[in-house]
Amino acid sequence: MRLQIFSLIVALCALSTFDLPIAQAQPAPKTGARKEIPPPEAVSVTTKDGVIIHGTYFGSNLGKKAIPVIMLPGWERSQKDLTGLALAMQKEGLAVITVDLRGHGASKSIQGPGGQITEIDLDRIRANDFDAFVAQDLEAVKSYLMQENNKGNLNIEMLTIIGCDFSAIAALNFAAQDWSWPILPSIKQGQDVKGLILISPPKTFKGFNANRALQTPVLKNELSLMIIAGEGDRTSFSDAKRVFSTIDKIRQKGMSDPKDRTVFFAGKPSAAEGTDLLADPRANCLKDILFFTKVHLAELQANDPWTDRTTPLQ
Numbered sequence: 001m002r003l004q005i006f007s008l009i010v011a012l013c014a015l016s017t018f019d020l021p022i023a024q025a026q027p028a029p030k031t032g033a034r035k036e037i038p039p040p041e042a043v044s045v046t047t048k049d050g051v052i053i054h055g056t057y058f059g060s061n062l063g064k065k066a067i068p069v070i071m072l073p074g075w076e077r078s079q080k081d082l083t084g085l086a087l088a089m090q091k092e093g094l095a096v097i098t099v100d101l102r103g104h105g106a107s108k109s110i111q112g113p114g115g116q117i118t119e120i121d122l123d124r125i126r127a128n129d130f131d132a133f134v135a136q137d138l139e140a141v142k143s144y145l146m147q148e149n150n151k152g153n154l155n156i157e158m159l160t161i162i163g164c165d166f167s168a169i170a171a172l173n174f175a176a177q178d179w180s181w182p183i184l185p186s187i188k189q190g191q192d193v194k195g196l197i198l199i200s201p202p203k204t205f206k207g208f209n210a211n212r213a214l215q216t217p218v219l220k221n222e223l224s225l226m227i228i229a230g231e232g233d234r235t236s237f238s239d240a241k242r243v244f245s246t247i248d249k250i251r252q253k254g255m256s257d258p259k260d261r262t263v264f265f266a267g268k269p270s271a272a273e274g275t276d277l278l279a280d281p282r283a284n285c286l287k288d289i290l291f292f293t294k295v296h297l298a299e300l301q302a303n304d305p306w307t308d309r310t311t312p313l314q
Contacts, residue, residue, distance in 0.1 A: 035061040035063075036061060037059075037060075037061045037090060037091065038059040038060075038061070040056050040057065040058050040083075040086075040087070040090075041056065041057045041058075041059065042054070042055075042056055042057075043055050043056065043057045043097070043144060045140040045141060045143065045144050046111070046140065047102075047132075047136040047137055047139075047140045048136060048139075048140075049110070049132065049136055050110050050111040050112060050113075051102045051107065051109070051110045051111075051120070051132075051136065051137065052107060052109050052110075052111065053099065053100065053101070053102065053107045053137050053140055053141065054079070054099075054100050054105065054106040054107050055079060055097050055098055055099040055100065055141065055144075056079060056083070056086070056097065056098050057095075057096075057097045057144075057148075058086045058087065058089070058090035058094075058095070058096040058097070058098075059090070059095055059148075059153060059154075060090065060093050060094060060095035060153065060154060061093065062093045062095075063152055063153060063154075064152050064153075064154070064155055064306035065093075065155065065301075065306075066093060066094065066095040066153065066154040066155060067093075067094055067095065067154070067155065067158045067160060067293050067294075067297055067298070067301070068094075068095045068096075068097070068145050068148070068149075068154045068155070068156060068158065068159050068160065069089065069094050069095065069096045069097070069160045069161070069162060069293065070097055070099060070138070070141055070142075070145070070159070070160070070161045070162070070171075071085070071086060071096060071097065071098045071099065071162045072099055072101060072161070072162065072163045072164060072167035072170065072171065073098075073100070073104065073105075073164055073167065073275045074164035074165040074166060074167060074199075074200075074274035074275040075104075075122075075165055075166045075167075075205070075274075076104065076122060077104065077105075077164070077274075077275045078100060078104060078105035078106075079098035079099055079100045079104075079105050080098075080105065081275050081278075081279065082098045082275070082278065083098065084279070085278055085279070085285075085286060085289075086098050088286055089286070089289065089290070089293075092290055092294060093294070094293060094294075095145075095148065095153065095154040097141065097144070097145065099137070099141055101133050101137045101138075101167065101170070102120055102132060102133065102136070102137055103120040103121070103122040103125060104122070107120075107137075108120045125206075126206075126207070127206060127207030127208055130166075130169075130170070130206070130207075130208035131173075133167070133170040134170055134173045134174045134177055135177065138161075138170065138171075138174045139174075139177075142156075142159070142178075142192070145159065146309055149306070149309055150308055150309055150310045152306070155301065155304070155305070155306045156192050156309060157192050157194070157304040157305075157306070157307070158192075158194050158195075158297055158300075158301055158304055159178075159192045159193045159194060159195075160193070160194065160195040160196070160197065160292075160293060160297065161174065161175070161193060161195075161196055161197070162196075162197040162198075162199065162289070163196070163197075163198055163199065163201070164199040164200065164274040164275045164277075164278065165199070165200050165201070165202055165205065165236075165273065165274035165275075166202070166205040166206075166208060168196075168198040168199060168200070168201035168202070169201065169202065169204075169205055169208055169209060169210045170208075171196050171198065172196065172198070172201070172210035172213045172214065172219065173210050173213045174193065175193040175196055175213070175218065175219060175223060176210075176212070176213035176216045176218065176219060177190075178190040178191065178192060178193045179191050179193070179216065179218040179223075180216075187311055188307075188309065193223065194223065194224060194297060194300065194304065195223070195224045195225070195226075195292060195293070195296075195297050196223065196224070196225045196226070197225075197226045197227075197228065197288075197289060197292060198225065198226070198227045198228070198240070198243065199228050199229075199273075199274055199275075199277055199278055199285070200228070200229050200230065200233075200236040200239075200240055200273035200274045200277060201227060201229075201239065201240055201243050202236065202239050203239045203242060203243070214243070214246055214247065219247065220247065220250050221250065221251070222262075223262075224262045224263070224292070224296060224297065224300070225247060225262070225263050225264070226263075226264040226265075226266065226288060226289075226292045227240050227243060227244045227263075227264070227265050227266070228240075228265075228266045228268060228277065228283075228285055228288060229241070229265075229266075229267060229268065229273070229277070230267075230268045230269075230270040230271055230272050230273050230277050230280075230283065231267045231268060231269060231270070232269070232270055232271025232272070233271050233272070233273050236273040236274075237267070240265075241265070244263065244265045247263050248263045248265075251263050262296075264288075264292065264296075266285075266288045268280070268282070268283040268285070269282055269283070270282050270283045
């Protein structure tokens, strides 16, 4: 309870001025008119194994200062469930892409070598198949955002992922994968995920877990995380607190100033979990998301300025 109260106080104090970091960072256009917010755009990317991943891109009007956010719905849910929240985040200057991972929403087709199309059945997905959400689907979505970065429409080096129930596990594993790429002298590979927002993260889901990811140095010591869970569902709330405690205990040992906190927990007065918790007006998850991105991550953005990440191969 003490940690929850601390996080709430920090969030309330910061939210009273959460527009300032972004507003100060963007110079006023010469015409005096603010750039218009672009309309949502339906996008699709094809993974290396032939799955067509569908999403909706809510572009930002902040250009190279925009923090990109990948939003993932929960199990058997659709990206359409996140449209309202994505629009609200877009109005605050975030560059948001909502995604249907394979087997979800519109992303149910896989194209074989001969062009044959087959349907993906979620009921037949096993624990080993979950790796494809990370190595295939999220990698393809990041490639799309990398193109937007190189156009000057966002800063890929502040990439943030919001995951609900099973997709929270996928987000953790992808962050670990993103930070596992070797450092090359002339080309930056990975190390772009700077924040994770996990909604009702389970300990395990159909054998899919993030145990190894949670032991990686970046997740144990560096990456900023916010965990949100409904207090009314004892199981999901307990699992979420366990994930939070695993990381927070390690971070507390090396933290000399409470203001340096990089792991946050928000307990919500709701029995909803995952995607439903995001949509629950009593939970007001938008407030926490904006604090995490527009206050906490915005303060870190000076350390990761925009760069053109176009490679010789491109």
